[in-house]
Amino acid sequence: MTAAVLPVDELPFVTLTNWVKAAARCGFNIEPVFRQVGIQTDLIHLESGTIKAAKLAELMAVCVAQARGHHFPFMLGETFAFEYQPDLETFLTTSPSLREALRVFEWVRLLINPLLDVSVEESGDRARLVSRLDVPGSGPEVTGHFTEATFAAVQKFARLLLGEQHRFERVDFRHPQPADARRHAQFFDAPVFFGQPQDQLLFPRALLDQPLEGAFPTLHRQAAFLVEQRLQKQSAPRGLVAEIEQTFLEQPRILGQGIEAVAERLALHPRTLQRRLQAEGVRFTVLQAQVRFKLAARWLEEGGLSIEAISEQLGFCDRRSFTQAFKRWSGLSPSQFRGKTRPEPD
Numbered sequence: 001m002t003a004a005v006l007p008v009d010e011l012p013f014v015t016l017t018n019w020v021k022a023a024a025r026c027g028f029n030i031e032p033v034f035r036q037v038g039i040q041t042d043l044i045h046l047e048s049g050t051i052k053a054a055k056l057a058e059l060m061a062v063c064v065a066q067a068r069g070h071h072f073p074f075m076l077g078e079t080f081a082f083e084y085q086p087d088l089e090t091f092l093t094t095s096p097s098l099r100e101a102l103r104v105f106e107w108v109r110l111l112i113n114p115l116l117d118v119s120v121e122e123s124g125d126r127a128r129l130v131s132r133l134d135v136p137g138s139g140p141e142v143t144g145h146f147t148e149a150t151f152a153a154v155q156k157f158a159r160l161l162l163g164e165q166h167r168f169e170r171v172d173f174r175h176p177q178p179a180d181a182r183r184h185a186q187f188f189d190a191p192v193f194f195g196q197p198q199d200q201l202l203f204p205r206a207l208l209d210q211p212l213e214g215a216f217p218t219l220h221r222q223a224a225f226l227v228e229q230r231l232q233k234q235s236a237p238r239g240l241v242a243e244i245e246q247t248f249l250e251q252p253r254i255l256g257q258g259i260e261a262v263a264e265r266l267a268l269h270p271r272t273l274q275r276r277l278q279a280e281g282v283r284f285t286v287l288q289a290q291v292r293f294k295l296a297a298r299w300l301e302e303g304g305l306s307i308e309a310i311s312e313q314l315g316f317c318d319r320r321s322f323t324q325a326f327k328r329w330s331g332l333s334p335s336q337f338r339g340k341t342r343p344e345p346d
Contacts, residue, residue, distance in 0.1 A: 026072050099208040255315040297330070
């Protein structure tokens with residue numbers, strides 16, 4: 001099963017609330033950090049939200065620098081939860097064995113992080129969980145922080161599934177040894193080595209097939225079915241909604257001309273268009289607002305158009321109407337948003 005393909009530097013950002021919780025655990029408020037980095041926070045459309053890989057790398061670097069008392073990547077892993085994919089967590093926690101539970105990594109790659117490539121390698125009486133994660137636009141240290149967060153999340157769920165038997169025998173990281181390497185050994189309660197050929201967790205092979213106390217076959221099968229349904233829906237063509245979005249993006253001025261103008265360009269009667277949108281569970285006004293916000297944010301960030309010009313391009317009757325709408329979408333006025341996302345002058 002394959003999911004919809006995003007550009008290599010465009011990542012889903014369904015973990016937004018996870019970052020908020022991790023920052024709180026590390027003693028700082030992440031909201032100013034989002035503004036500093038220029039990240040839009042849209043909880044309403046979170047499941048379809050994306051973030052540039054370079055911005056995610058910048059976000060990680062700033063969070064690591066601001067954290068107090070804890071190493072931010074560890075807290076990011078510790079606080080991770082499948083909040084927007086509860087079927088994934090159900091599949092994981094009802095698995096009959098660790099080997100079966102590890103299937104979740106393929107689904108995580110498709111639904112949460114397309115850069116994540118985790119596999120299990122077995123040799124003799126040892127097994128290793130190998131992570132091959134590279135974040136475009138980041139150096140070895142920042143990419144290493146994402147691997148640290150991944151391994152911290154693995155440890156969290158290993159503890160949940162295996163109890164006291166979850167302990168790793170060794171942890172290897174590719175990135176250079178940090179100044180305070182002792183915290184890594186303390187956190188993982190295992191020997192930790194840096195500058196290694198690959199990122200990996202080593203553990204006894206027997207743990208892969210040890211029966212788990214939380215096994216619940218009925219719920220496990222149901223959760224797997226729901227995940228497959230989610231993947232099918234995500235990989236299916238978007239049909240009419242995609243056509244309308246593309247029409248808006250190519251001809252932004254018709255955003256202010258109502259459903260009749262869109263229907264004309266799609267060679268449909270307005271009532272037919274309305275009926276088909278209802279069948280897909282989509283409201284025209286919601287779709288219109290989503291595209292307006294997407295274009296407005298992009299143009300404000302780029303800085304090539306005045307706020308008045310953006311208002312006109314998006315089909316608003318005046319700047320005041322545009323400002324009121326943008327405040328509803330983002331919590332900021334267009335001027336405030338532009339000031340937060342454009343770099344400060346040297």
